[in-house]
Amino acid sequence: xxxxxxxxxxxxxxxxxxxxxxxxxxxxxxxxxxxxxxxxxxxxxxxxxxxxxxxxxxxxxxxxxxxxxxxxxxxx
Amino acid sequence: xxxxxxxxxxxxxxxxxxxxxxxxxxxxxxxxxxxxxxxxxxxxxxxxxxxxxxxxxxxxxxxxxxxxxxxxxxxxxxxxxxxxxxxxxxxxxxxxxxxxxxxxxxxxxxxxxxxxxxxxxxxxxxxxxxxxxxxxxxxxxxxxxxxxxxxxxxxxxxxxxxxxxxxxxxxxxxxxxxxxxxxxxxxxxxxxxxxxxxxxxxxxxxxxxxxxxxxxxxxxxxxxxxxxxxxxxxxxxxxxxxxxxxxxxxxxxxxxxxxxxxxxxxxxxxxxxxxxxxxxxxxxxxxxxxxxxxxxxxxxxxxxxxxxxxxxxxxxxxxxxxxxxxxxxxxxxxxxxxxxxxxxxxx
Numbered sequence: 001x002x003x004x005x006x007x008x009x010x011x012x013x014x015x016x017x018x019x020x021x022x023x024x025x026x027x028x029x030x031x032x033x034x035x036x037x038x039x040x041x042x043x044x045x046x047x048x049x050x051x052x053x054x055x056x057x058x059x060x061x062x063x064x065x066x067x068x069x070x071x072x073x074x075x076x
Numbered sequence: 077x078x079x080x081x082x083x084x085x086x087x088x089x090x091x092x093x094x095x096x097x098x099x100x101x102x103x104x105x106x107x108x109x110x111x112x113x114x115x116x117x118x119x120x121x122x123x124x125x126x127x128x129x130x131x132x133x134x135x136x137x138x139x140x141x142x143x144x145x146x147x148x149x150x151x152x153x154x155x156x157x158x159x160x161x162x163x164x165x166x167x168x169x170x171x172x173x174x175x176x177x178x179x180x181x182x183x184x185x186x187x188x189x190x191x192x193x194x195x196x197x198x199x200x201x202x203x204x205x206x207x208x209x210x211x212x213x214x215x216x217x218x219x220x221x222x223x224x225x226x227x228x229x230x231x232x233x234x235x236x237x238x239x240x241x242x243x244x245x246x247x248x249x250x251x252x253x254x255x256x257x258x259x260x261x262x263x264x265x266x267x268x269x270x271x272x273x274x275x276x277x278x279x280x281x282x283x284x285x286x287x288x289x290x291x292x293x294x295x296x297x298x299x300x301x302x303x304x305x306x307x308x309x310x311x312x313x314x315x316x317x318x319x320x321x322x323x324x325x326x327x328x329x330x331x332x333x334x335x336x337x338x339x340x341x342x343x344x345x346x347x348x349x350x351x352x353x354x355x356x357x358x359x360x361x362x363x364x365x366x367x368x369x370x371x372x373x374x375x376x377x378x379x380x381x382x383x384x385x386x387x388x389x390x391x392x393x394x395x396x397x398x399x400x401x402x403x404x405x406x407x408x409x410x411x412x413x414x415x416x417x418x419x420x421x422x423x
Contacts, residue, residue, distance in 0.1 A: 014111075014138075017136065017139070049139055052139065052142050
């Protein structure tokens with residue numbers, strides 16, 4: 001298990017979701033991915049994408065400065 | 077043990093693909109969704125940049141539909157490959173710059189490649205005969221199946237009974253009798269079917285799900301091609317066409333002016349790619365300068381930007397200008413009076 005980060009700032013949905021999807025495809029089950037975004041839509045879309053594809057959101061989306069930060073654990 | 081057949085469904089986020097998928101799921105088929113991002117997609121979030129749309133649900137409808145159906149959804153970035161569809165459509169454009177038939181052929185072709193790579197058996201679309209003028213005419217539906225290469229592995233559950241039986245129907249993977257015979261532009265059969273599935277919340281985009289069918293957007297795209305003397309685009313170009321007021325006072329440059337705080341924030345993400353300007357001594361929008369204005373034209377751009385600020389009635393205002401490389405200077409300008417801003421500048 002390892003920790004990873006992804007910069008999806010200044011991208012409009014669904015691009016952050018696509019970037020997350022493509023990154024997760026390279027990761028192993030149990031890996032942690034932290035995503036930095038600016039489009040408020042990710043607060044809906046990344047959790048929805050996680051739910052339908054079997055990944056787990058760790059905690060709530062966090063807002064810091066102008067960033068929206070989401071952390072997820074890759075599912076099986 | 078009987079084989080579990082698997083289908084990939086083109087999910088747009090609208091009602092038709094949702095119903096088509098549900099009809100197939102109801103027959104015990106394993107379905108996964110595929111959604112293509114072309115860059116021209118009308119996304120709730122694009123609208124949600126603007127304040128007046130903040131009451132709208134900020135959701136991606138394709139993801140939402142997949143969740144309602146309980147299926148996986150794969151979102152595929154086809155921005156680069158899609159350029160050829162937009163720029164060189166074999167079957168031409170619809171009313172604006174919408175290459176609907178080529179688009180459908182391309183997407184079904186991509187779905188076929190995905191189906192083969194993933195070991196799936198057939199493809200589902202929400203197409204209905206006669207519903208859309210360009211891509212869903214009865215005579216054109218066989219073109220989609222043939223030119224995409226999907227042939228008889230392309231199932232249109234909502235109008236299947238009006239078409240020749242496809243492989244999944246002939247082989248008995250799916251019961252044709254449980255599919256539908258919808259045709260035409262009426263939405264009543266879909267609404268009744270939605271009710272029978274207890275689906276009461278779904279997206280109903282007035283102009284479809286693609287900006288290329290939008291007259292104003294098409295005008296901006298054609299202006300971009302004309303100004304650059306080249307029919308081409310990058311993703312940033314076509315995203316920016318969705319945001320702000322676009323004014324082209326001369327051939328040399330265009331101004332993109334944020335209309336609201338959300339748009340200003342979005343445009344500010346492009347300050348390293350464009351010269352940007354903002355009135356410093358009054359509240360006002362962020363403006364991006366696309367092109368290569370002369371010093372005189374840059375002065376005009378500053379006056380226009382000032383026109384859209386709270387300082388529009390002031391004698392003079394300070395406009396801060398930052399180039400894409402980060403060097404900054406200010407111009408002291410008289411805001412352009414309303415009667416000196418011709419409507420023809422609006423793209």
